[in-house]
Amino acid sequence: MALPSWVWTASLLLLPLAISRVIQNLARRRKPLPPGPRGLPLVGNLFDVPKTQDWLWYIKMSRKYDSDIISVNLAGNTVIVLNSLTAANDLLENRSSIYSDRPPFPMLIDLVGFHWHIAFMRYGPRWKEHRKVFMKQFQPSEVLLHRPKELKAARVLLRLFLDSPHKYERHMRHMAGMIILSTAYGIDILEENDPYVGISEKALQAMASAANPGAYLVDSLPILKYVPECFPGARFKKQAREWFKVVDIMPHLPYDFVKTARAAGTAQSSIASRVLDEIQENAEDDVRRDHELTLKNVLGTCYAGADTTVSALGTFILAMTMYPEVQKKAQAAIDEVVGRDRLPDFEDSIPYIDALVHEVLRWRPVTPLSVTHAVMEDDIYKGYHIPAGSVVVGNAWAILHDEATYGPKTDEFVPERWLTADGKLNTEMPDSSPAFGFGRRICPGRDMAQWSVWISAASILSVFNINKSLDKQGMPIEPPGEYTSGMLCYPIPHECDITPRSKAAEEMIRRAQLA
Template identity: 55%
Template sequence: MIDLQVVALCVTAALAIGVFLRQRRRSLPPGPKGIPVLGNVFDIPKEFEWIAYDRWSREYRSDVIYLNLAGTPVVVVNSAQAAHELFEKRSLLYSDRVRLPMLNELVGCNWHFLFMDYGDDWRERRRVFHQFFHSNASVGYRPRELKVARELLSRLLESPDDFMTHLRHMAGSLILGVTYGIDVQPSNDPYIATAETALHAISMAGNAGAYLVDYIPILKYVPSWFPGAAFKRQAAEWKKATDAMLERPFKAVTQAMAEGKAHPSMIASLLTELKEDEDKDRKEKVFSGVAAAAYTGGSDTTVSALGSFFLAMLLYPDIQRKAQIEVDRVVGRDRLPDFSDEPSLPYVTALVKEVLRWRPVTPLAVPHRLTSDDVYNGYHLPSGSIVVGNVWAILHDERTFPDPEAFVPERWLNEDGSLRSDMRDAELAAFGFGRRICPGRYMAVASVWIGIASVLSTFDLLKPRDANGHIIEPSGDYYSGLVTYPKPFRCAFKPRSESTVELIHNGLQESD
């Protein structure tokens, strides 16, 4: 005969577990309800996910929301306050990365320390990177940044319709020179062409929520020919580009060093300093991955931000004129800006900050991973959750940035035109959070600043006209991905004076 006390104990335990699970579910952050098994898989749009996350945050009146992606818990952080509390104050819990099978395994980016677990491998690579790109070290690259900015002016003068190509060449020339000592070709450079494909692959594959295989990892074993496995075929093509970006420039440096022809660079310095008792093969693997990571980060920021700057100047011509007035007053019309002018150009600096805020380069930060159960504002955050910082929502929060869709550099300035101390670093969310913030941000911002100041000094950016004299309006649309870029638009670059051509040519010679 069954012991009634055992039955009662089992029933009580079952009821207690049920109550606990219901209470735990109720204590999770709010979010869309979803469907059985798959949860919110079909609720998340395939593009511009950050817009949906921001909308849900408003609907549920919570700066953190919860999603269930086929059993994988996802927490989206939508405010600067929540981001600071979780990623900064509790960084020990929130500094790990989510392993994305599409990016890390199928596309083959397991060498990229941006996407590595928070552990010894990441720390080693982060130290190597920091050695060459911390704030003081980055100042040493300003002569090269000035040179590529002036090369950009020359290219815009010669073929203005290809301005996005020129931005990619500018970014590629800078970072390939710094990391590998490679002088790129004036056009159709093979390193830049390979990297462009690889950067697109990383942008698409690294976007949280973009591929179902990231939440149902067993799908990575599906044969490429299987219906619905287009992601496998795409990944195979992208892997060719990421492998080439990792290997080819590194091999070029080692060959140049063997021949005694290598230019000074990060890789040359690292290889020269290798000690005999160190594992050469392992160290070379570390160095090549760090160099390739430097290329992806620096290139993305420069191309995206300067593309957004060009677009903003078409949409807000009054702001362009205000910035040019400041440049003319400080720099004059008989020379080009350089970095010594930066303290005297607060409006230009405010404009750079507004570009990074208005159209952030990475609207969703690279996802973090929560390593232990946590509680925020009374909400239970489960261990193992993917934690996504919604950069877009943070930089479009009306409480900090009134009328956030408008491009308003003045929001960063006091009434006397000086930079607001209470807004210092408010745009930093554009570079990620906590211990995983972009370590190359100093060089990236400097490159964007000198590029913007140089263009303002020499060109009027105008909406072009068609054959009938009608103004061609830019769509203002963007590509969706881990990194966003403006969709193609037309822009006229009109030299600001008759002496501009001579000024650009002389400035380019001075920077050599």
């Protein structure tokens, strides 16, 4: 039976496209992977990549192979590491349509239970719907609505520093939790041993430990998900089970609080209460359930985001302890604009504090390797083949310590690198956004996070001095400057003295609590 003429016509029209696609695929197969160390059979470079501060090892490999893009093999899984802003922008930004997926994360998602977190969702309709809801609540105009709660939390932080300065790390965690929980859910948290803050802390320890590629063998060999806990080498299963207890409840507990409060008529204004009002008015039952699940996941992601502020403020305290001359410049800048008889506000324009916050985020980025991406189809970049399904990592540490971009001595804390000669913020300078990720997967809450750090830093420096503690011989104790290692990194609390700049400053803190 003869084929219809339209079939022949369509075949002739599609033939060049098919031939072209075959040629492209053959060419890609001939292209090499980006350079990287040779690995062992089966396991590849699994034992080459260090378990801590792997971002520094990737920089070392980048220099060794004279390439800003390198590759490693983790038990058969190709990991592409981008060590320059150019490479990160070229792929994660300019080719974001194929570089915005996430890898499967067997440990983090399947075992630990972070399937509800937007940052780790696979790219597709579900992620887009969640992102849309998140962006609506944290677009710049909406962020302005959250500032009163940020300001209140900063004032509470000052009083806590005054009462028990040695607990500064706990107080910063309280402040960050206060902002997120009051903004998202309308929850007033306890100053000590708050259960919501405690759950967040435990869950985010799990995230920090489990999210980087190669952190657990199960990420390279997913079949290990199914081995029993008693199996030799399966301690990760027990750890995942313990983490799952808090990770699973994290988005539910505060959300259920809001639902109960709304039913009782006691709910405070919050993102949850406002959006739930909209859902109840405009949606049918089935649609409402879907919208509520999305909202719950979005708010849980907000809840989990508090620790980026904790980490950044910890770095701020460390920097002020190590660099007293920077602290004095910052205090002088605040005094010039604000004076000494009131506390800073969001309306104050203090370029040196703007620069200081950028330097905090650059000097010790919260996520040194950002959250890993995955490429959805074969690609070629700089003559290298990047296979579909490869894990792609933007090395934020390498990018933010690039001397060609940020000037010399990038391991030192120098806010002036962000300023022009006349003391204004240099708008031509690449900003600190790599600290928040890349492309379509950049953190949508970054504006609020930066402003939380800004008002906290400005407020602290306006009324406190941060100095090195003295040992028994009266000698200054140098901070070790050590950090935890994982997807999220935190400075390990160090000894320092946090004291009021004056009696008037102390009285101003007390008055602010009564206002």
